[in-house]
Amino acid sequence: MKTIFTLLLLFPSFLLFAQDESTGTVRGTIAGSDGLPAANITVSITRSSWGSISNEQGKYIIRNIKPGSWTLKISAVGMATQEKKIHVAAGQTLTVDFRLKENAAALREVVVSGRNPDKVNTGVAKMPLKNLENPQVYNTVTSAILKQQAVTDYDDAMRNVPGISRTWASTGRAGDGGAYFALRGFDAQPALVNGLPGLTSGDMDPADVEEIEVLKGPSGTLFGGSFYSYGGIINTITKKPYYHFGGEAGYQFGSFGLNRVTADINTPLSSREKIAMRINTAYHSEGSFQDAGFRKSFFLAPSLVYEVNDRLSFHILTEILQEERAVPPVFFHSDRLSALPFKTIDALNLDPKLSFTSNDLTIRNPKFNLQARMEYKLSGRWTSQTVFSRGTVKSDGIYTYIWDDDSTEADHFSQYFHDEQQTTYTTDIQQNFNGDFNIGRLRNRLLLGLDFFNQHVVDNGSGWGWARNVTPQGDVNYVDPFSGDTLVPVYLTKASIDNLLAGTEPAHSNISNSSYAAYVSDVINITPGLMLMASLRADYFDSKGERSTDEDDFSQFALSPKFGLVYQPVPDKVSLFANYMNAFINVAPAEVADPDGSNPRIKSFKPEHANQWEAGVKANLFSQKLSATLSYYDIRVSNRVVPVAGNPNDQVQGGKVGSRGLELDLAAYPLEGLSLIAGYSYNHTAVIEGNDMDFYSEPGRSPGGQGPQHTANFWGTYTFHKDGLRGLGLGIGGNYAGRYKVIDNSQTGVFYLPAYTLLNASLFYEGSRFRAALNVNNLSNTEYYIGYWSVNPQKPRNFVASLSFKF
Template sequence: MIKKITYCLLLFLLPSFTLLAQTATITGSVKTADGKPADLVSITIKGTNKATLTDENGHYQIKRVTPGSHRLVASFIGLEKREQTIETRSGETLVVNFILKENSTQLQEVVISTKKSNKVNSIVAKMPLKNLENPQVYNTVSSEIIKQQGITSYDDALRNVPGIAKTWGSTGRGGDGGAYFAIRGFQGQATLVNGLSGLTSGDLDLANVEEIQVIKGPSGTLFGGAFLSYGGMINTITKKPYFTTGGEITYNVGSFGLNRVTADVNTPLSKTEKVALRVNAAYTDQNSFQNAGFQKSFFVAPSLIYEVNDKLSFHFLTEIMQEERAVAPIFFPSDRMSPLPFKTVKDLNLNYNESFISNDLTMKNPRFNLQAQMLYKISSQWTSQTVFSRTTVKSNGYYSYIYEDAVPTDQYFGQTLHKDQQTTSTTDVQQNFNGDFKIGNMRNRLLIGLDYYSRNAINNGSGYAMVRRVTPQSGEVAYPVPHTTDTIPPVYLSQALVDNILATKPGNRNNTTNSAYSAYVSDVINFTPALAGMASLRVDHYVSQGLKGDPTANYNQTFLSPKFGLVYQPVMDKVSIFANYMNAFINVDPRSVADSLGNNPGTQSFKPEHANQWEVGVKTNLLSDKLNITVSYYDIRVSDRVYTDPHNINGYLQGGTVGSKGLELDMNANPAPGLNLLAGYSHNSIKVLKGNAGDFYNEPGRTPGGQGPPDLANLWATYKFTRGDLKNFGFGVGGNYASEQKSIDSSVTGIFYLPSYLLINSSLFYSADNYRITLNLNNITNKQYYIGNYSIIPQAQRNFALSFAYKF
């Protein structure tokens, strides 16, 4: 019986064996002119349905090719095709390689969107994973998008990411002086560089940016609790050296006196060893769109790579920035205790062009960032990554805000100033081991990591002083003192005036240090090629030394942070369905407390706040990477928030809760050669679920503040002519929509609304092999619009930027 079955099987399989024996295999690689692998290049056999894409190493393979003569075609969207005539023979493997005449930089410019949407990313999950394999959502903004849109401000680049909105610009103040963004309803800042600490108290420069990543959701499991938002994280990927000579010099000129020069120069340093140096530098000088304010900065970022051999390499990066600005104050329309006389921007009648500042009052924010990395390939299955990061930022200058401080209905606001003298330094050391191996038939991609993070802040700033009173219409006004016949004459801000007033105020003198010792593990298990699960856990031990010389402020605690994910690909490498559970935490510093009468003072410690998110969604990579869509729904709940005790104004309770839910859509499409589309939409609903009814920041049923507009949409479409008389010419058009938002939401003060807005931007460019000219016109309709977090901050109206770039 067994012999009969075996005989039948052989008869059944014999045609298949015969067919395989009569076919051939074609394999090979595709590289650019500068020797780099070209991934996502389409390889087809003309006249057949045989086709494939190159992988991230530029390799491809086509099996079961009939013997004979064929035309093999290598093509990439918007580029000239490369063809080779080949002859295949039965049973043989034919190697066919292609060299694209475009180098890697030019290849990147062809598709302006994040064309490599399913490329391997090693930072988001701290292990090499393709987008479709990762149960977490992340969005990217490429350097080419930044160039095409003529963007010179880091903050503006994030307008291409769905679900994120700027809530106020950089103030320069110590500790948190960088720009703030609302991500999934929660406040966040750009504090990561290549996945490591990269603090700033001022602005960030785009000169060394290869890509900006917005990693969505609470990500404390892999990144800790020192510098993240519950809604997500902003991570900057820097430019890396390569082993040929090349570069680019660009000059930007534009509205508000913009003058900006950038240089990107790369060169190999050895003919016998793989050592390369890349230096990016920028100088910027620009005024404000208002009647005072300016920015001057110089930035330089040398980076070095040394590939000792196939197993060992070293990477070094240094970023140095000097920046001086006159920063417009934050305008707060409420004292947070009294009913608002103004409910809308129209009621407030804020002078759009009034800066309320003097160019004599400046803020300096020097910044230094060093990163060193050693990569070692232990075996074919294990790699080691050892990284060190050191960042120092300073705030040296004047910080100002405008606040209702006296009579809430009298149309006068107090302007308070403070002179910052703060230095913040962070140190981050990590050791990561990545494994890729099988246990039985299940593939495991395992991460094991150790992390030491330390932050030191030295503050020698002045006290705070109310220097003058202003109206929403003017900074220099006479102020009639309430209940008297006195009038204070108009005050013009000057450095001497402010210094004299601040000299009478007691200053701040403190030195604090916090550290975190962490270990984490994460494993992605492929149960089948299409079904994978992720399980991750972090153990975080936090140590706060508080103020030096005050042992009562010292405390420490240990916390666990888990993460789980599931991915199923019903169509491999094209469609994935994912779900995740993610956690984040922030350690809460001790606070001074007393009884309701102010007696029995002491210090109270708290558990960490923590956020938990669950999310489901779909990712696609269709039509040979021409259509990429991510759709997801999330639910985030932050608990253990600290709020004022309703029965004791001098005490605190822990247990407040905030809930945030939302939907996000992100699309990148290349429907035709030269045509690229970026589009996104997000809806968010956030409110306090548990807190104190009398607490301005923690009132149940209200928005917590800083959440941004509930509805956001972005669109950018670019077309580049690829042939004919207009070859290399192109144009782009797009914009951003933000719905009406609540800048203030309180039953005591009432609600203050910021209006919705629609911005339209455009671009016209010519991009050849060696040079590029770009003209951008932003906010074409000259729309007046505002952002804010408990505040109202006017943004620039119509403006243009013209750039000239020479590439070599």
């Protein structure tokens, strides 16, 4: 690993001397009709792979252009495309500026879906690539869509992404208390912020979200094995400062006591130097559609940018969240051993209005996240990015769940409680070098990176306490399911639960682990329309386990490759792509024994791996009025640890799970003011190899948490542009989820959650400074459920009214 690190540090220097000056550069500034800088405008050279995107100062630069006559084009959703003829000479730096017909400030908040299919993305591949150049599939949800749909809950943003569905909301519990999603049949949580660790044990606040990127497929090559990423990964991109004063203040109120106040304030800090600050903040208070439950939170996210000169800049972001909630328990309606006496929601007869908790039983999930980034232009061809992040997340309070422990009566379920007292600290340091150069006639876009990640977890929580039995209709008794004795009642008060847990054995755990990684990725233009991507990560994982002992220490090494091929039969309009992608998870050693419990010993394992093959087509047609992605994927996970047949005390590595499916994503702007997005996904996930007697790994069965097989999403808005109705708009959309197998086992039987269709609508007025909107979700008041081996009722019809003022 030391050798790899050294070579990666020295490699850019070798290449700097190896390059020639046979190409040219185009740079310039893009401004709106108001003279203000226009950010996020795509700049490209037609019929080529060269392109860039304007920054917050409206500046862009395109390097390594082959000498000759070209057409330079600028484009973005919500603006008219402009083109200029240019001639580039070897060694020349050409300056080409643009002045838009549109107001730059209005473009920043353009009320359409905000998807720009021609936009250069720098985060998905950790290098500048357009969507048509990238062999990986990804979807984005922009802040414009969040505003259109009055999204106050981060999770609701995912209803705009095909192939992902929520399996349960945030529980607040330690370690993995954030919301769970099924993404291409596997677990996913929003674990990245700006491509860096951004763990949470509670809810995410959408106040500072610029866009959410959902990267599809195993993503370990660039992002490592510290985040479960077999089906993909969720990356939140935050709002960035810009160099003029502006902002927005908003208030939202609605069903179940919703009150939300937000502010987004940006200001330059110096008239002589390029320093700017942006502050996003939100206060959120909301009750529940059930008989108990609430959420109160305060969020503050200041960010700072300092552009020292044309070569050096600093970017700092801090996120602070204080959150307290009363969280309804997850209703696990099976012990995963016994035959289910009910196979449907109707047979279970769960009352969706019951929370099985009280507002006296709360959990706090404070979060702190600091990110600092230094960017430096080493030369006209090479840039350096040094990033640091530090995060702290905590679970502090009562967590509870319901479990089918009561074997005496089929409709009685045990409820357990636990006092969560866990804090997780994360530290991440990355060094990335990006180069754009030619070797002969082959253009290379090269990424070289080093990554250090440390996670430290301190747990001082209580033991688990059985409190009572409940029925799906709310009846309660205190008969111990193990002894049959009737115990003293435990009530849903803080004092009663504290008394219950006082007699349990507390946890005293202090665990630390680190990973050291080096990665390289190169995109080679064999021709302007034919591109090859080759990437590799070398990852060394070092776990110190409990700090009080070295008996549980272990280390593992993994290689994670990634390959992609893109061919554009119609340049800048259609691309055919294929990829091979990999992800991995480090597996801790386990204590095993013979069938009779004798001969205890420690067994070590290799990292678990996921491998995906995918192929499809991306299109950007009719002057960006229609963009589409269609893909087919096949993911295989190997090296899973499963119980040994005939020996419940032993485990073996060899389990396999397969996931395959089809995804379609569409965005269209057929008429002025009309914006449409839609998607469809099909997924089939099943165990390939495992243990016939194990609930979690029975071959031929669904492993759990894979989500519905069929999902579909749609959202459309229309804004009137004629006098009299100018600024008035309508929005309508919805989601479909097919029948979902939340339990699939030969011993327990199969339990289905029913299919459902949701309809949402919006009526809004958008002025130059003022916006007012009314959104109604679940318009038809559909009763529906989600789950992960569980049954979780969801919101009935609800409304959100929004008022905002821009300045």
